[in-house]
Structures are given as C-alpha cells and as structure tokens.
Amino acid sequence: MTARRSQAGGNALDPAALEAALGYVFANRDLLAQALTHRSALGHRLGASASASNERLEFLGDRVLGIIIAERLLTMFPDEAEGALAPRLAALVSAPALADVATACDLAPYVRIAPGQRADDGDTAVLADACEALIGAIYLDGGLDAARTFVLSRWEDRMRASAAPPKDPKTALQEWAQARGMPLPEYRVVSNEGPSHAPLFIMAVSVTGIAEATGSGRSKRQATSAAAATLLERIASTPQDAAADGEGQKP
Numbered sequence: 001m002t003a004r005r006s007q008a009g010g011n012a013l014d015p016a017a018l019e020a021a022l023g024y025v026f027a028n029r030d031l032l033a034q035a036l037t038h039r040s041a042l043g044h045r046l047g048a049s050a051s052a053s054n055e056r057l058e059f060l061g062d063r064v065l066g067i068i069i070a071e072r073l074l075t076m077f078p079d080e081a082e083g084a085l086a087p088r089l090a091a092l093v094s095a096p097a098l099a100d101v102a103t104a105c106d107l108a109p110y111v112r113i114a115p116g117q118r119a120d121d122g123d124t125a126v127l128a129d130a131c132e133a134l135i136g137a138i139y140l141d142g143g144l145d146a147a148r149t150f151v152l153s154r155w156e157d158r159m160r161a162s163a164a165p166p167k168d169p170k171t172a173l174q175e176w177a178q179a180r181g182m183p184l185p186e187y188r189v190v191s192n193e194g195p196s197h198a199p200l201f202i203m204a205v206s207v208t209g210i211a212e213a214t215g216s217g218r219s220k221r222q223a224t225s226a227a228a229a230t231l232l233e234r235i236a237s238t239p240q241d242a243a244a245d246g247e248g249q250k251p
Contacts, residue, residue, distance in 0.1 A: 102134075
C-alpha cells in the first residue's frame with residue numbers, strides 16, 4: 001500500500017473535504033490536526049512536545065475502537081462464545097483493517113509525516129495509527145456516541161461479512177505445517193521501536209522451505225499474527241505446494 005502523504009512543512013488540503021468523507025464535523029479542528037500528525041513530522045524541533053503528535057490519541061482510539069466493536073459483536077452474535085468472538089475482534093481492530101478504513105476515508109493525503117520517513121510494510125502502520133488517532137479525536141471532540149456512529153459506519157459491513165469467526169493466522173499457519181508433517185513455524189523479534197506507551201514490534205516467521213515473512217503491530221501478539229498472515233498469503237499465491245514435499249528448501 002502506497003499512501004500519498006503530506007510532508008512536515010504543512011498541509012494545504014481542505015479539512016472540510018476530509019470531514020465530509022468522514023461524516024463528522026469537528027468542533028475543535030486542532031484535535032483533527034493532531035490525529036493526522038505522525039511523530040516523524042515533528043522531527044527534533046526545539047520545544048516539540050510528545051503531545052503534539054498523534055501517539056496519545058492513537059492510544060485512546062485503540063481502546064475506544066475495541067470497546068465499540070466488542071459491544072457490537074455481543075449483540076450481533078448473541079450465541080457465540082468468547083473463544084469465537086475474540087478472533088473476530090482481533091481481525092476487526094488489526095492494522096490491515098484500520099489501514100483499509102483509512103484508505104476508504106482517503107486519509108493518506110492528510111497525514112503529516114517527515115520527508116524520507118521509512119514505513120515498513122508500505123504505509124500500513126502509518127495509516128493504521130492515524131485511523132486509531134482519528135477515532136480518539138472524535139471521541140474527545142464529540143463523545144462516545146459520535147465515536148460509535150463513525151466506527152459502526154465503517155465497520156458494520158466488515159462485521160457482517162464473515163458468517164464464521166476467522167481463524168487466527170498463527171493457528172492457521174501451525175495447522176498448515178502440521179498437516180504436511182513439517183516442523184512448527186518459528187518466530188523471532190526483528191525490532192521493537194517507538195515509545196513505551198506506543199511501541200511498534202516487527203516479528204518474523206519462518207517455515208521450512210519457505211522464505212521468511214515479517215509483520216508489525218503494537219504488541220508481539222499483533223506482530224506475530226501479522227507475520228503469519230503474510231506468510232499464509234505467500235503460500236496461497238504459490239502455484240505449487242512445494243513445501244508439502246520438501247521442495248524449495250535449497251536456495
């Protein structure tokens with residue numbers, strides 16, 4: 001995913017156009033501006049405060065999104081146990097899902113980010129963070145009802161799309177390997193960046209005979225799941241199931 005991003009020098013785009021796309025008009029547009037300011041846009045400017053970036057709003061938005069989605073899942077699937085609801089929730093609040101919503105809202109052109117900033121896995125992490133921060137900003141500006149209206153307008157169809165609860169990618173990858181008599185997937189931490197309240201983990205996963213895949217997330221669990229999902233997508237796109245009979249183990 002390649003996003004068109006506003007550079008740190010400023011954003012000439014009309015915020016009213018974004019508000020129209022979001023279906024929400026801010027009483028305090030400073031919150032909107034903060035939600036769209038990646039920490040890299042602040043650079044090392046003297047006096048730049050951590051509260052000027054979107055990290056704190058992202059922290060809040062993550063919790064607001066989680067409670068709104070969890071509440072809706074309980075009413076939408078009244079007969080499902082926690083074990084079925086949990087993977088639904090995890091998929092709906094994942095970085096790829098958030099980035100998809102950000103793209104649907106055409107958020108990318110409004111995100112302020114430093115020139116030359118490196119974003120792993122395309123701009124998924126940047127867009128996902130901005131989307132969470134936006135939810136946090138709407139919550140502070142208009143309250144829980146406003147945040148709920150926005151979230152459900154963007155997630156309701158996603159919640160209804162899957163009749164059966166999705167299988168966790170880590171579990172799915174493990175079952176794929178076991179079904180072929182292969183060793184279990186191996187995971188390792190590639191890096192852990194960012195501040196303590198908003199860390200970014202990058203995990204890697206490898207399976208015998210298949211090139212290593214990576215994924216990112218705000219926790220090791222999220223990053224592990226993202227890495228497993230990436231590897232499963234690679235396996236699905238392979239013309240022949242070479243790993244099933246040990247092919248492809250040699251470079």
